[in-house]
Amino acid sequence: MNVFWFIPTHGDGRYLGTSQGARAVDADYMQQIAVAADRLGFEGVLIPTGTSCEDPWVVASSLVPATKRLKFLVAVRPGLMSPTLAARMSASLDRISGGRLLINVVAGGDPVELAGDGLFLDHTERYDLTSEFLDIWRRELSGETVDYEGKHLQVKGGHVLYPPIQQPYPPLWFGGSSPVAQQVAADHVDVYLTWGEPPADVANKIVEMRKLAEAKGKQLRFGIRLHVIVRETEEEAWKAANDLIQHLDDETIDAAQRIFERFDSVGQKRMANLHRGSRSQLEISPNLWAGIGLVRGGAGTALVGSPEIVAERMREYESLGIDTFIFSGYPHLEEAYRVAELLFPLLSLERSQLPGPSSISPFGEIIANATKPTARASAH
Numbered sequence: 001m002n003v004f005w006f007i008p009t010h011g012d013g014r015y016l017g018t019s020q021g022a023r024a025v026d027a028d029y030m031q032q033i034a035v036a037a038d039r040l041g042f043e044g045v046l047i048p049t050g051t052s053c054e055d056p057w058v059v060a061s062s063l064v065p066a067t068k069r070l071k072f073l074v075a076v077r078p079g080l081m082s083p084t085l086a087a088r089m090s091a092s093l094d095r096i097s098g099g100r101l102l103i104n105v106v107a108g109g110d111p112v113e114l115a116g117d118g119l120f121l122d123h124t125e126r127y128d129l130t131s132e133f134l135d136i137w138r139r140e141l142s143g144e145t146v147d148y149e150g151k152h153l154q155v156k157g158g159h160v161l162y163p164p165i166q167q168p169y170p171p172l173w174f175g176g177s178s179p180v181a182q183q184v185a186a187d188h189v190d191v192y193l194t195w196g197e198p199p200a201d202v203a204n205k206i207v208e209m210r211k212l213a214e215a216k217g218k219q220l221r222f223g224i225r226l227h228v229i230v231r232e233t234e235e236e237a238w239k240a241a242n243d244l245i246q247h248l249d250d251e252t253i254d255a256a257q258r259i260f261e262r263f264d265s266v267g268q269k270r271m272a273n274l275h276r277g278s279r280s281q282l283e284i285s286p287n288l289w290a291g292i293g294l295v296r297g298g299a300g301t302a303l304v305g306s307p308e309i310v311a312e313r314m315r316e317y318e319s320l321g322i323d324t325f326i327f328s329g330y331p332h333l334e335e336a337y338r339v340a341e342l343l344f345p346l347l348s349l350e351r352s353q354l355p356g357p358s359s360i361s362p363f364g365e366i367i368a369n370a371t372k373p374t375a376r377a378s379a380h
Contacts, residue, residue: 001318001347002043005336006328007033009054014331017295018247027062033333034063037070040340044071046326049106051113057089064097073102073173078133079119084158087140091164099165105174109265123264127180134188141169178266186212195267196226196301198285199316206321223324224317227292227302230310230342241304244330245291253277256295271300287313311346
């Protein structure tokens with residue numbers, strides 16, 4: 001099992017839908033989160049993309065020198081970037097990072113945002129373009145000189161002079177719930193991502209994607225994008241979930257949902273259908289809470305509970321075929337530590353975990369300047 005964290009380049013804070021308890025996401029703060037994730041044993045971090053975000057390529061480049069092992073899941077944007085330029089950027093960042101780049105393929109889901117970026121294709125056409133883009137991108141990074149004449153893209157003599165470290169190219173990650181998106185995944189990618197839907201819905205997606213991939217002679221890996229609210233007890237976790245949205249009013253929720261209605265993303269529609277803009281029934285599956293999706297686009301659900309319960313829910317997804325969890329939590333710096341300290345000891349992770357009591361460095365505050373602390377809880 002692999003666990004990733006998240007760099008909140010679109011903003012962070014203690015509550016949703018308000019500036020109360022908010023904090024500036026500047027270069028120093030992003031570096032704090034990345035260094036914490038690296039030290040704590042997260043496999044990597046997802047850097048989001050879109051007009052509300054700092055540019056993911058610039059952010060990743062700034063964080064590479066501050067980290068040692070952390071991988072960076074960075075978006076390519078078919079239709080907004082040329083495939084040849086994106087291939088060169090990918091090769092450069094992969095080399096500079098020592099082979100720590102992962103590629104997140106994002107076709108986009110908001111026609112208004114895409115129009116502002118100069119892209120005026122409908123949903124199906126965008127995925128046709130994405131397939132052409134990935135064909136060119138993969139071939140160039142595999143060492144080919146590419147001549148390509150497609151419906152949307154034309155390249156003559158496209159090539160990458162300096163190859164990436166990871167061969168034939170950095171792994172491709174992709175999420176899409178529509179049939180045309182799933183076909184692109186089967187044709188091109190290495191890891192298929194889903195947002196945090198109930199296990200039965202995730203299971204259906206995985207079954208379908210396996211069939212599509214097998215028809216192409218491929219095997220896919222699977223990941224899931226979720227938030228997480230883990231506390232020492234169930235009661236504390238659910239209180240933290242409710243506190244997160246305590247400043248949300250109905251007007252803010254309605255305004256957010258009206259924006260989401262214009263999206264042509266099937267995945268976003270599935271997220272919205274989990275709660276339908278209502279607070280009345282936000283626990284949509286045991287310990288799966290849809291409150292974040294009231295005002296946040298994309299990933300809108302969180303696993304909520306004690307460490308034991310959250311680990312149990314993760315293993316339920318793992319049994320379906322999920323091997324990677326991309327988590328986030330508010331605020332992201334503190335929650336990175338909370339997740340690592342409470343949850344990681346209960347999981348079978350590929351990466352090293354927190355330093356143990358045998359570490360040379362202090363592990364817990366020394367008692368009375370003389371005695372090392374034990375794992376025993378203090379008496380009350």
